[in-house]
Amino acid sequence: MPYVKIEVTREGVTREQKQELIAGITNLISTVLDKDPNLTHIVIQEIELDDWGFAGEQVSVLREKGITAQRK
Amino acid sequence: MPYVKIEVTREGVTREQKQELIAGITNLISTVLDKDPNLTHIVIQEIELDDWGFAGEQVSVLREKGITAQRK
Amino acid sequence: MPYVKIEVTREGVTREQKQELIAGITNLISTVLDKDPNLTHIVIQEIELDDWGFAGEQVSVLREKGITAQRK
Amino acid sequence: MPYVKIEVTREGVTREQKQELIAGITNLISTVLDKDPNLTHIVIQEIELDDWGFAGEQVSVLREKGITAQRK
Amino acid sequence: MPYVKIEVTREGVTREQKQELIAGITNLISTVLDKDPNLTHIVIQEIELDDWGFAGEQVSVLREKGITAQRK
């Protein structure tokens, strides 16, 4: 009985990327914890940039300053 | 001091259905746990079908295949 | 695909009360939203009294003052 | 490693108010718990008035009756 | 800025399994969404069997009946 919630900033996540996350995490949980995928629910919630704060600043402000969340 | 969060796929839940859920759950908690309804908050969150994964698939894909969540 | 989270202060909720909440809410959702109970998951989380704040005070402090959450 | 989620009814919260909440809570956590702000994430989620229930009623109904959440 | 919450029944998940979930999901998000792992937080919450309801029954009751969540 796993339930997974993914919160991520709304910055152009595509339908295909969401499907990759859902398939990948369901598969990982099934493999690592031996859980039936029919009992695994995953919810993705995209958050507006004004609504996510990091280090005391809105992400919308960080992005205006050119600070991204991409891998280095 | 109960707080309840209901997450459900966004598939045409009406205002009246939401009111039924809110009234019914508040009443149930009040009856079973003897809690003051003035301390009971309930939040309903509708989730887009692309954002809910079940059994490794997006619900939007399941619905396209004709698989519903209705009672049998 | 409903998922429900119930957060309530840890004040002696019994196994039977939890079962009543789970059965009652699952039944309500099934009736109001026509959802298959096999797709309905409910999670109860009990919160220590020091960890729940209401009106700016810990519930543990409110209880020491004789303020309860019971129905009037 | 703190993560904070703020759920509030959608009633005209401005970008500036969100920034005040994010800065204020990050600062409070940093001061009280001695946490690095670079490890503190805050998410604000606004909830439609039909989707928040209080005392068994939708907040949208309460507002129609003239009942607000403002300080007395 | 992703945050992930995993809720799973408390049934002997080991420290190694948790590490596999954390490493696997962080890697998946980094690959699929191109997110810096230093901005990815994952929280695992184990839920007692009396506190998880499925299909209207406590999981503790389902387990007593021999119904498991294992892959078929």
Add this chain to the structure above:
Amino acid sequence: MPYVKIEVTREGVTREQKQELIAGITNLISTVLDKDPNLTHIVIQEIELDDWGFAGEQVSVLREKGITAQRK
């Protein structure tokens, strides 16, 4: 109608620190959003170090390596 959830690693947060967080956040929300404190609920959830992942590693492992979350 605000509800706030604070998740933080379980590393010796005291009852007094929790009270400071509850009072401070309730006051901040009351000031910034003009919300009645009697409608503001705050829940603190401490997470075991094995159960919080950051940058792909359990916090328990990071602490063993001498990496803390303290302000620099």
